[in-house]
Amino acid sequence: MPDRRVGIWLIGAFGGVGTTTAVGLAALAKGLTSTTGLVTELPAFLGADFDAPATFTVGGHDIRQTTFAAAARELHERSNVFSAPLLAAIETTLDTWSKNVRPGVIYHANAAIAAMADRKDVRAAASPAAAIEQIQSDLRAFQREHRLDQLVVVNVASTEPPFELTEIHHSLEKLKAALAKDAAELPTSSLYAYAAIDAEYPYVNLTPSRGATMPALEELAIQESVPTCGQDAKTGETLMKSVLAPLFARRNLRVLSWVGHNILGNRDGQVLTDPQNKASKVKSKDALVAELLGYKPQTIVSIEYVPSLDDWKTAWDHIHYEGFLGTKMTLQFTWQGCDSILAAPLVIDLARLALRAQRRGEKGNLPALACFFKSPIGVADHDFGRQFEMLEQYIASDERR
Amino acid sequence: MPDRRVGIWLIGAFGGVGTTTAVGLAALAKGLTSTTGLVTELPAFLGADFDAPATFTVGGHDIRQTTFAAAARELHERSNVFSAPLLAAIETTLDTWSKNVRPGVIYHANAAIAAMADRKDVRAAASPAAAIEQIQSDLRAFQREHRLDQLVVVNVASTEPPFELTEIHHSLEKLKAALAKDAAELPTSSLYAYAAIDAEYPYVNLTPSRGATMPALEELAIQESVPTCGQDAKTGETLMKSVLAPLFARRNLRVLSWVGHNILGNRDGQVLTDPQNKASKVKSKDALVAELLGYKPQTIVSIEYVPSLDDWKTAWDHIHYEGFLGTKMTLQFTWQGCDSILAAPLVIDLARLALRAQRRGEKGNLPALACFFKSPIGVADHDFGRQFEMLEQYIASDERR
Amino acid sequence: MPDRRVGIWLIGAFGGVGTTTAVGLAALAKGLTSTTGLVTELPAFLGADFDAPATFTVGGHDIRQTTFAAAARELHERSNVFSAPLLAAIETTLDTWSKNVRPGVIYHANAAIAAMADRKDVRAAASPAAAIEQIQSDLRAFQREHRLDQLVVVNVASTEPPFELTEIHHSLEKLKAALAKDAAELPTSSLYAYAAIDAEYPYVNLTPSRGATMPALEELAIQESVPTCGQDAKTGETLMKSVLAPLFARRNLRVLSWVGHNILGNRDGQVLTDPQNKASKVKSKDALVAELLGYKPQTIVSIEYVPSLDDWKTAWDHIHYEGFLGTKMTLQFTWQGCDSILAAPLVIDLARLALRAQRRGEKGNLPALACFFKSPIGVADHDFGRQFEMLEQYIASDERR
């Protein structure tokens, strides 16, 4: 299928994760970097029908005035990632892609996020319906202009505050009616999700923001035959929890307290200084330990913004547990990683998986992708090992068809 | 089956692990401690036919002149484990069991181990065959005296130096012939293993010493219908490796180097100051990372004797890995645990599993118990999650019979 | 001076620090423990006129209904400190001393602290002046009953919320006038401090609570010729800061951020779950880094209550710094210590130093004791090395007199 052309549309394109995704796809397309970090490139998945990096065109929305090349240079200089020669070699591609990034569409945005908007042509929509229409117009123009066979929409924007669902979010009919009357309250992430699904584009949510996670949008995805997945990519501390908590459970070692302190310095961290936005993230990080253990030990999760770290984050976890004969023991770990570098390959993996799912006629939430997420929609099992087996079986069974 | 009486025979009974096993069984029998730390007490295994703690009688061999109560008090005072009231409450039981511990039988013992012998009645055997006979005589007397329905023999003695196999160890016929002519070289651990299996007692090897791990003894176990398992219980750093290395593999993160430094202060650590004895342990700890990753990163494993730690050990692991776009990142952990407390519940688990296997007519190596061991005999997969699923399926399938 | 008898009066006697002080003095008096942990026992201070442990009688106030022996047993069982034989050997002494502990005197106590009061005979005072009088009556009765030549009062009670000074606290005259009219607002710790100083007893403040730290009480101390010192004993993370920050300063390494997370599980931690009480502690811990560096890097200090740790605390500090040519590097440490064990020897040290100062006619604040405190009164230099030299010179110069 050498002629297939696919697009990836990044909501929050010029953020660390979006920029690194663009850099990664451009570098992979030219054979300038290895496939390390890409789950879809594991030997186990050889032969699955994943789109090659060179077939991707990148576009997106952003509220900041910059380019992929400038954002990449900033990451390089501040966070010591990428190399100057690599950036030089892909500059033309990045510049082409930067032109595909349209100004964000804002409707009642959260203050912490709105504060980041420095792009003058950001478009304030008059109503939710108008916002959805504008977004869809951008998506369709992109697909048309680049003659793309398929397009996947990925949310990599900064975290929103938690959004509580009301009655209208539980039924597509009610939601549509409310939208028609300009009476629907939806967070920005869900406006974009609605726009994508309604226009029949697969939708991937890397963030803890609401996105497509509500019955009304799940209904829409089934109705429009669109695959979706989410939410909140599992890249560091929580990934560790999802392999360590099962260890304690299986050895019948009783976790007494699990304390996790996270420090990070990128824009995401900045947005998290807003207590409301932080609440989403902490909730997503805190839930799974109790599920994995089968009981609720004391847990503390903190996230603090430490600008000197730039795109790097360090998590220190202190796990206090009781072993045989009441003896208390301790496991501590520090995970030092670069946020964008950990998340961007998952964007590519999930885009490939969602595009492939669409071709295979799958619709609605893809539970087999749970291993990528902190809060996998529709999957209660947080054990990373078992989640990964689900992915293996999913790919294998599909290949057998 | 309330009438069944079982025995556990500990080779190296008065060591930290042996003593803690005795303390644990006595405390469990009286309901003075919880079942935390016991894998066989997990809800998943409820209903499996495991012997209750109160049905166990403890005996063993040791070369040191002490008692369970004295050794337990020493552990309490030096390592801050157990509590004085608990020890007081089980003192009578421990004293009864101490009388079941017979002087060790030594034939050409390793210098580091021999140096620990302070029991005057330790018996030097004239030949390997004589040693085996003496050991069997002790085992049978114990079973007879306590009218035990079953007896399991568990090696919890200090680590021996590596022992290379020769032709006679590859065939039971040749080994028997050599023993008859007094021409068989066998390490002490294998003399005990031979004695146990030949007398039809299940044999469990918690240590990296050779024990029953040779074709001739595997043949003997099949012939005598005796279940065996081993080797080298997985209690800390290696347990962590067996869940973390799969994490890196599944996320396609390339491990560049994995450095592990272990410090510990108990008699085991002392024996490991002998470079030959240490070699066994390091080999067992170092092998599995490469198997789990599918390639060989640089690995360093050290074990150092730090007397001030007494029975506690700390492992510091530094894992340097490469993620997307060539970015190097780091995971570090420190595992601080008490050696005997981590290992003793596994002794009880394995004894229960081996006794149950014997009742079910299983013979030879029990690969389904791989999740307990650093070097599981006959199992190449070191992934703890998958090993644990093997155990679950093994128990479940048996229960279905 | 073999006939001199001294007393130590512990406000908050049955807390972890108070109890450990009593255990320590009793054990030292009988020669049952070494002098490890006592600064006043360093070879450098040999020959200084410090009171011997055997000359101390212990008394105090507390609002909880218990005894030194019971509190010590609880610490032993929950936190694995002391040993059962040691506690048995000093039980008689502890019981005698428990009888010297009088019910606390409460006037408008903080809710978090009041919640801990379970002693039925706790005395609510009708006015600050009445509280002071009651406290003094207890102190004098203790001195009289035990025929003590000197008595030192030490605050080891739980941390109060910050207390802002007003005009009346800046002048002894105004404070006395306000007390006479029942119009003086004083935190509990300052009522006790006033009582002690006014009765001519040296006063030591181990906590971040206000105590004697206000001009009016400093005036009183000078007037009554009473030595005082404080505040907030430096036992762990802050002690580390006071040697590490100077290291960065002297090597001209620029600290970018200093993040410190503290977890602890004792009653002190419980009181700190009250945000107001926590504020005092965090302020005291956070101030000195900027002073030591000469500039203000980003700092984060958290204290969290983790009950499973009991009397143990762990501090994780992440120090991100810039070296030559803009290179960012990291130092991390974890300090794992037992709160009472770290603080109690300082109580004994400071009691000895204050009693000695009184005999030498010193009055008011003792700045030479700065090395013991997080917020040394009247000393701006937080460098532990230089503070210790001040102590050495102070002792040496006194001896020369």
Place this chain on the structure above:
Amino acid sequence: MPDRRVGIWLIGAFGGVGTTTAVGLAALAKGLTSTTGLVTELPAFLGADFDAPATFTVGGHDIRQTTFAAAARELHERSNVFSAPLLAAIETTLDTWSKNVRPGVIYHANAAIAAMADRKDVRAAASPAAAIEQIQSDLRAFQREHRLDQLVVVNVASTEPPFELTEIHHSLEKLKAALAKDAAELPTSSLYAYAAIDAEYPYVNLTPSRGATMPALEELAIQESVPTCGQDAKTGETLMKSVLAPLFARRNLRVLSWVGHNILGNRDGQVLTDPQNKASKVKSKDALVAELLGYKPQTIVSIEYVPSLDDWKTAWDHIHYEGFLGTKMTLQFTWQGCDSILAAPLVIDLARLALRAQRRGEKGNLPALACFFKSPIGVADHDFGRQFEMLEQYIASDERR
């Protein structure tokens, strides 16, 4: 004194430390980097007569065929230090300086070091005397060509194996006689030291190699009126020890064991895989804890070569100590730093200090510089705080003259 021109001659110029020194001096001269990391730029030393970066010309010896620019690029690419724009801005200066680096002079070199020689014009000397003469000829030509008022020689070459002194090294007369007869055994570092001192150039030894540390060369330095200093720059783990050990001593906390594991990936690490070369380094790192504590706890120091770390090193130290009432507690730290970045500013500091000392007529060893060294010659006190005060007093007293 704007006309003064000084030179710095780096033995092992193209190593990480030498290269970073050249990069640093070039960047400082152009005002392209801050003075962070330079002790001589501390406010406390403002006004001392230190040579400005722009007055330095760099030369040196090396056995490898490369240039400063190429070595700097390699450090940039492998270890993520410097920035591409900085390197571009100073490329011309670096290229000029690279021409000043002469091929190394080798006489009976250690195998591990000789293996690194890939410069074809490396000169094998026929005798020690011939080597010295050749080195001096290079030094003098450099001074002449660049019309330097002063020249300081700094050893930043890889660590040699320990060298034991014999009778001839204890007297200058005997050493000279032996050299004349071609009967003097001297390690390479000492041949260079002899050459420098004998030619009246100040000599600084950043490494644990022998260098000028022997009575005969100390005699020579006095005779020739040349200041010298060393040895083994204190940049990370040992620096930490020199502030933490005094902390334990001053609080009378008894260190039971101090375990330090170091992993590093640069050429220095590679040389240290040779057990003989490693011995020098470990000895230098291990000695000071006992000196600082006043007793000898168990100590373990390891250094391992982990290539993936390139120029970065991580030290993990585990300090087990006993506090009051026999309670054992633990401090752990990890120091993650870049070797060259930590050491290079000290090269500049020491060069400035040695040049200044020469102008002031100081001769022989400079004990006031002890705070820079792991094994300060002639100074038994390893307390970093006190050593730093020595430096402050030294600079202050000199300025007063």
